[in-house]
Amino acid sequence: MELIEGMLNRRTTNGPFRPDPVSREHQHLLMRVAQAAPSHFNSQPWRFVLIEDPGTIARVADLSGQSMTELIEAGVFFERYRRYFRFTEAEMDERRDGIHIDRLPGPLKPFTRQVFSDAGLKLMRQLGVPKKLGEDNRKLVAGSPLLLAALLDKSEYRPGELSGFYSVFGLGAAIENIWNTVGTLGMGIQFVSTPMEIPRQWQAIQELLKVPDDLELMAVYRLGYLPEETARPSIDWSSRHRKRLEQFVFRETCDRPEYEKPTQD
Template sequence: MEFVEVVKRRRTTNGPFRPDPVSPEHQRLLVELAGMAPSHFNSQPWRFVLCDDPEIIAKVADLSGESMTRLLEEGTFWQRYRPYFRFSEQEMEERRDGIYFDQLPAALKPFSKYIFSGTGQAIMNKFGVPQTLGKDNHKLVAGSPLLLAVLLDKTEYKPGQLSGFYSVFGMGAAMQNIWLATVELGMGLQFVSTPMEIPENWAKMQALFEVPDDLELMAVYRLGYVPETTKRPTIDWSSRQRKRLSQYVFRNTCATPEADPAGS
C-alpha cells in the first residue's frame, strides 16, 4: 500500500475485532516500528507492554466498562467533552471536527439536543444510556486479542520541564508509527481511555500491568484484526470529517489563512 494512502486510511476502530490472536510477528513488528520514531537526543523514553493474557484483558475490560458507566451516570463525560459532540450532519459539515452521533435508538433522538441539560442527563439515565455504553465498552475491550500499554521513563519524562514535552512528543511519534502500521497489517486500534479519567481505576490499571516506580503509565490501547463487516453498536458515532486547510493552516503569518483547493 502506498504510504500516502496508508495515512489517509488511518482510523480509530470503534467496533469489535476478529477473535484471531495477533501473530507474534505482527506484535514484534509494531513495537519495532515504534522504536524507529524520533526522540530527543535519541533518548527513546517509551516503554511498551504487549498483553495477550486473557485474565488481564478481562480485568481491564471490567475497569473500562465500569468507568464508562460511572462517567456517564454522573454526567462527567457529557460535561467534559461537550465541545466535541455533534448531533446533525449540518453541524458536522460546518465545524468539520468532533464526533457525530449518527447512531442512536429512535426513543432517544428527540432528546439529543437536551443532552447537556439536567433534564437531558435524567432522560439519558432513565433510558439506561450509561449502562448500554458501559456494556458496549466492556464487550469491545474484553473481545480484544491484544492490549498495548504505553509508558514513559521517568528519568526523561518530567512534567513541567522541556524533557516532559520532548518525551510526550516522542511517545506520540512512536504511537503514530504503530497506528499507521495497523492499516498495512489489516488491524485496528482504539484508545482505552475511560479508566484514566477516574484516579482510583487508573491506579488499578497500573497495578494490573505491574508498573514499577521508575515508569509512568501513559495510555492503554486495544488492538486486533478488523473484520470485513460488522454491526454497529446501538449507540455509536463517526469522526471522518476533517477541517479544511483554511481552518487550520496559515500562509507566512497567522493573519492569512491558507486558501482551500478549488472544489474542496
C-alpha cells in the same frame, strides 16, 4: 503513495475485533515501527507492555466498563466533552471537527440534540443507558486479543521541563507509527480511555500491570484483526471530517490563512 493513502485513510476502530490472536510477528513489527519514531537525542523514552493474558484483559475490561458507567451516570463525560458533539451533517460540515452523533437507541432519537443536556441525562438514566454503554465498553475491551500499554521512562519524562514535552512528543510519534501500520496488517486499534478519567481506576490498572516507580503509564490501547463486517454500536458517531486548509494553516504569520486555492492579495 501507498503510505500516504494509508495515512489519509486511517481510522479508529469503535467496533469489535476478530477473536484470532495477533501473531507474534505482527506484534514485534508494531514495536519496530514504534522504535523507528524520532526522539530527543535518540533517547527512546517509550516503553510498551504487550498483553495477551485473558485474565488481565478481562480485568482491564471490567475497569473500563465500570469507568464508562460511572462517567455517564454522573454526567461527567458529557460535561467535559459536550463541546465536541455535532448533531447534523450541516453543523459537521461547517465546523469540520468534533464527532457527529448519528446513531442513538430508538427511544432517544427524538431527543437527539437534548440527549446530552441535564434533562436528557435524566432520561438516559431512566432508560439504563449508562449501564448499557458501560457493558458495551466492557465487551469491546474484553473481546480484544491484544492490549498495548504505553509508558514513559521518568528519567526522561519530567513534566514541567522541556524533557517532559520531548518525551510526550516522541511517544506520540511512536504511537502514530503504530496507528498507521495496523491498517496494512488488516488490524484496528482504539484508545482505552475511560479508566484514565477516574484516578482510582487508572491506579488499579497500573497495579495490575506492575508498573514500577521509574515508569509512567501514559495510555492503553486495544488491538486486533478486523472482521469483514460488523454492526455499529447502539450509540455511535462519525468523525471523518477534517478542517479545511484555511481553518488550521497560516502563511508567514498567524493572521494570514493559507487557502487551498491562492487568493488575490
